[in-house]
Amino acid sequence: MKSCTVFAVQAQGADIMTIEGVANADGTLSALQEGFRMMHGLQCGFCTPGMILRAQRLLKENPNPTEAEIRMGISGNFCRCTGYQNIVRAIQYAAAKINGVEFQEAAE
């Protein structure tokens, strides 16, 4: 859920995941956080928490998404800085890591 579209009272009793809860239990970066870092998936960082949380849900539902599925999956989140290419690469990086395979840049 986008926090700007939900009244706090509507979330009463719900489990809420924020960007602070995305890191691994030992405090290391999650695959997605690492992907955004390694693939330069952010510039100002304003959109990054939403992108990572949306991507986390996307990868939970589809651990091996195509580029088109990633782009559709994050289409409700706006980034004014990156042009999305590196965000997509960051999510592909995380998907590869989660699946235990080496990240391969797509041929252009």
Ligand code: FES
């Ligand atoms: S990195 Fe600035 S809005 Fe996405």
